[in-house]
Amino acid sequence: MGHIEMHGVTKRFSSGQEALKEVDVSFEAGSMCFLTGHSGAGKSTFLKLLLRLDTPTRGQILVNGKNVTNLKKSRLPFYRRNIGAVFQDHHLLAGRSVFDNVAVPLRVIGMRERDVGRRVRAALSRVSLLEKERLLPAHLSTGEQQRVGIARAVVNRPKILLADEPTGNLDPELSRDIMALFEQFNQVGTTVIVASHDRELIEGMGKRIIELSGGRVVRDRLLESEVLLDESADLMGSDVA
Amino acid sequence: MSRKDDPFAQEGRSGLVGWGRDHGRVVREAMHHISARLATSLIVWLLVGIALALPAGLYLLQLNLADVGSDWDGRPGLSVYFKVDTPEAELRALAQQLRAEPQVQEVEETSSTQALAAFHAHTGLSDALELLEENPLPASLRAMLVSGATVPDLERLAAIAGKASGVQEVVVEKTWLERVSDITTVVSRLSGVLAVLFGVGALLVTATSVRLAIEARLEELKVQTLVGATERQLRRPFLYFGAIYGAGGALVALMLLSMTLLVVETPLSRLAGSYGATLEFTGFDPAFLLVMLCTGAGLGVAGALVAARQRLHDLEVL
Ligand SMILES: Nc1ncnc2c1ncn2[C@@H]1O[C@H](COP(=O)(O)OP(=O)(O)OP(=O)(O)O)[C@@H](O)[C@H]1O
Ligand SMILES: [Mg+2]
Numbered sequence: 362m363g364h365i366e367m368h369g370v371t372k373r374f375s376s377g378q379e380a381l382k383e384v385d386v387s388f389e390a391g392s393m394c395f396l397t398g399h400s401g402a403g404k405s406t407f408l409k410l411l412l413r414l415d416t417p418t419r420g421q422i423l424v425n426g427k428n429v430t431n432l433k434k435s436r437l438p439f440y441r442r443n444i445g446a447v448f449q450d451h452h453l454l455a456g457r458s459v460f461d462n463v464a465v466p467l468r469v470i471g472m473r474e475r476d477v478g479r480r481v482r483a484a485l486s487r488v489s490l491l492e493k494e495r496l497l498p499a500h501l502s503t504g505e506q507q508r509v510g511i512a513r514a515v516v517n518r519p520k521i522l523l524a525d526e527p528t529g530n531l532d533p534e535l536s537r538d539i540m541a542l543f544e545q546f547n548q549v550g551t552t553v554i555v556a557s558h559d560r561e562l563i564e565g566m567g568k569r570i571i572e573l574s575g576g577r578v579v580r581d582r583l584l585e586s587e588v589l590l591d592e593s594a595d596l597m598g599s600d601v602a
Numbered sequence: 603m604s605r606k607d608d609p610f611a612q613e614g615r616s617g618l619v620g621w622g623r624d625h626g627r628v629v630r631e632a633m634h635h636i637s638a639r640l641a642t643s644l645i646v647w648l649l650v651g652i653a654l655a656l657p658a659g660l661y662l663l664q665l666n667l668a669d670v671g672s673d674w675d676g677r678p679g680l681s682v683y684f685k686v687d688t689p690e691a692e693l694r695a696l697a698q699q700l701r702a703e704p705q706v707q708e709v710e711e712t713s714s715t716q717a718l719a720a721f722h723a724h725t726g727l728s729d730a731l732e733l734l735e736e737n738p739l740p741a742s743l744r745a746m747l748v749s750g751a752t753v754p755d756l757e758r759l760a761a762i763a764g765k766a767s768g769v770q771e772v773v774v775e776k777t778w779l780e781r782v783s784d785i786t787t788v789v790s791r792l793s794g795v796l797a798v799l800f801g802v803g804a805l806l807v808t809a810t811s812v813r814l815a816i817e818a819r820l821e822e823l824k825v826q827t828l829v830g831a832t833e834r835q836l837r838r839p840f841l842y843f844g845a846i847y848g849a850g851g852a853l854v855a856l857m858l859l860s861m862t863l864l865v866v867e868t869p870l871s872r873l874a875g876s877y878g879a880t881l882e883f884t885g886f887d888p889a890f891l892l893v894m895l896c897t898g899a900g901l902g903v904a905g906a907l908v909a910a911r912q913r914l915h916d917l918e919v920l
Contacts, residue, residue, distance in 0.1 A: 412828075414919050435832070442830035448920075454822050465822075466829035468627065471620020517829070 362425060363390040363520035363552035365411065370420035372406050372576075380406035382576040384420070388554065390520075393547040395563040396556040398573035404556035407573065408523045411554070412446055413437055424521070442470060445514030445522040445551075449529035451506050453498040459485070459509050460494040466517040484512040488542060504535040511539070515546055522546055524555040528562065536562050624835065632842035635815065642811070643847070649807045650851020653800040654898055655858040660793030662859070665885040667786040679746040680760050681773045686714070686740050688768035693741045696766040700745045703762075705755045710744045717742065740770060753783060801901055808847045808905030812840050816913045824919045836917075837910035841903050848902020852894045859886070 366387040372380045380403045388394055396404050409415045410422060413429055422430050424440075432440055445466075453462050460481055467477045485491045488508035490501075498506050507527060514522060524543065528536035540555070540562060547553040557563055563570055572580035636643045684693060690713055697709045712720070717739035745763075747756060756774055763772045816823070823836050863883060870883075 409920065414828075438827075438830040438832040438835075440830075441828065446828060452821070452825055452828070454825060457822075465825055468624075469826055469829055469831045469835065471624045473623065513829075 363550070364388065364423075364425050365521065365552065365554075366421075366423040368421045368423070370410065370417045370422060372403070372410060372415070373418045380576050381410070381417070381573075384573075384576075384578055386571060386578060386581065388552055390425075390552055391547070391550045392569065393544065393553040394555070394569040394571060395566065396554060396571050396573065397558055397560065397563060398579075400558070402573040403576040404558075404573055405525050406576075408446075408525050408554065408556055411521075411523055412444055413440060442466070442517065443520045445517070445519035447507075447510050447514045447522070447524035447527045449526035451498075451510035453506060453509055453513075455498060458495050458497060459490060459501070462498065462509055463494075463512045463516050465513060470517065480516055481512075484516040485509075487515070487545070488512045503530050504538070507531065507535075507539060508542070511542055515551075519551065521552045522554070524553075524557075526557055527555060528557060528559060533562070537565075540566055624838070628839045629842055632839050632846060635839075636843065636846055643850070646807060646811045646847050647850040647854050650804045650847060650898065650902070651854025651858060653804040653807065654852055654855035654894065654901075655862075657793050657797035657800050658855055658894060659859055659862060660789055660796060662883075662885045662890075664786055664789040664793055666883055667782060667789060679744060679775050680756065680763060681742060681744045681775065682763045682766075682769055683771045683773070684741045684768045685770045686736070686738065688741055690741065692766070692768040693743060696763060696769070697743050699762065699766070700743075700759065703759060705747050705751045705759065707746050707748045710746075712742045712744070714739050714741045801897075804848070804851060804898070804901045805905040805908070808844050808851075808902045809909045810905075811847060812843050812906040812909040813913060815843055816840060816909060823914065823917060827917055827919050833914060836914050837906070840906045840910050844902035844904070844906025844909075845899045846902070848898040848900065848905070849895050850898075851902070852898025855898070856891060856894055 364387075367384050370384040371382055374380060384407070396407060398404055406415070410417055413432060417430055420430070421428055424443075429440055454465075463481045463484055464477050467480055472480070482491060482494070485494055488511055490505060490508055490512065493501060493505065498509060501509065507530075511524075511527070514524075522543065527543075528539050531539065536559065543553050543555055544566070555563075570580070570582045571578055572582075682696065693711055693713060697711050700706050700709050714737050718737050721739060745759065747759075760772045760774045763769060823831075826836060863886065867883065
């Protein structure tokens with residue numbers, strides 16, 4: 362579960378901007394991968410298409426062999442329930458406690474309140490925030506807020522975990538902690554894809570790195586064996602942002 | 603790690619039980635939301651209430667006017683005046699014919715002699731008439747219709763009387779009946795038109811307030827979409843808002859109506875009494891209350907659907 366394939370995926374916005382061009386990649390179920398590239402390279406677009414918040418202009422996205430590009434609108438929510446998502450600006454509900462924030466995905470699927478409590482606490486303990494469940498997000502540090510966002514993303518035990526710049530606002534040490542968390546979730550079988558332009562951080566993780574540039578995959582480094590798709594990519598690969 | 607705690611053991615589920623639980627939670631949330639904004643909610647209830655009270659009040663009025671029309675003590679009838687010197691036999695013949703009609707309750711005959719006697723008795727002006735050689739007063743008869751007789755009945759009978767021999771003039775006393783029936787028609791049409799206009803008004807009021815409620819919770823709706831809430835789930839709390847706003851508005855309308863009834867009851871029954879009718883205000887019964895509440899709730903839900911359609915259908919999540 363959690364196998365992803367993209368075939369010739371192109372995304373052109375109505376403005377004419379092509380955010381992704383003929384992207385062909387696949388992710389084994391239970392693998393972990395970083396997505397990098399300059400600002401505007403198409404990382405967020407890539408993740409949005411996977412979450413089906415948007416549809417590709419051309420191409421196919423297969424998840425567990427199922428084409429999700431032509432998924433009916435009514436089926437979309439059920440698809441999304443299998444995916445956890447983390448964002449740089451964590452999208453926490455300001456008026457709700459940490460507990461209630463993490464509980465949102467479980468209440469959406471109509472879980473019994475007793476089980477909700479159990480699951481939320483399990484998720485909070487994974488991100489070491491068990492003792493802060495009653496606080497409002499505003500009363501947490503940035504790193505803690507990000508961890509609440511991660512707890513919310515994993516609380517329903519998704520097959521796929523997507524993160525868009527989850528360490529964007531964090532100092533290097535906190536960033537490493539967060540990445541370690543993702544690694545933990547990956548170790549129990551979740552397919553994890555993290556977009557980040559923090560080169561130093563992701564190089565040190567020893568995972569697959571896919572580099573986008575101008576909407577194209579220009580480098581796909583599978584651990585040791587580096588596959589250079591485009592010679593010129595090395596120059597463009599430096600972090601513009 | 604036990605099987606139960608295995609992160610991938612469970613699919614996202616959404617059975618009937620989950621559905622019921624979701625509804626329960628949503629009702630609690632809707633109640634909470636409304637009680638937290640009681641001032642706004644009261645204004646919405648009042649607006650919806652006024653919008654519903656007007657057509658409902660007119661409906662009740664029309665219902666009772668129709669009653670008055672059929673209860674009317676000075677029931678409609680017609681008076682037939684004969685030519686002077688018409689033989690009494692003809693008077694009797696027409697009276698006989700009219701009595702045979704089912705809509706006619708009674709026929710009163712007045713021969714010219716009787717008319718003269720009545721004139722004497724009433725006026726004491728006997729001298730004036732004695733100057734005349736002949737009795738100048740015509741024979742006449744008056745037919746009273748049964749209650750429930752309609753204007754067309756009356757017109758049909760008048761036509762019969764008009765064709766009878768020796769008849770000079772037929773006077774139809776339909777004014778009151780006709781007037782009441784005209785008024786009833788006007789009020790009924792008016793309440794129909796107002797029901798549509800004010801119904802749309804009530805719908806827009808709830809739609810607007812539901813829209814505001816949606817705006818206030820947009821962030822939450824986006825997060826819910828992100829984690830896989832269906833559109834039905836997203837709009838569910840707002841449909842409850844709509845229903846509560848609408849039904850609350852109907853309650854306000856009912857209160858307004860009963861207060862109005864209290865205020866107008868005394869003068870209205872005095873008015874009715876002066877025409878010999880006993881006024882019993884009908885229509886304000888449990889069925890009416892139920893219909894009002896359901897209409898209110900229905901309009902509220904419709905308003906909420908409009909708002910949800912506008913705002914939630916293509917929610918930009920990120
Ligand atoms: N909704 C949109 N409409 C039009 N153009 C868009 C839209 N979303 C993204 N783009 C464009 O698509 C390109 C890729 O954007 P994207 O957000 O995927 O980049 P990114 O790699 O995530 O950048 P960053 O590192 O700054 O977050 C950009 O040029 C952007 O302007
Ligand atoms: Mg981005």
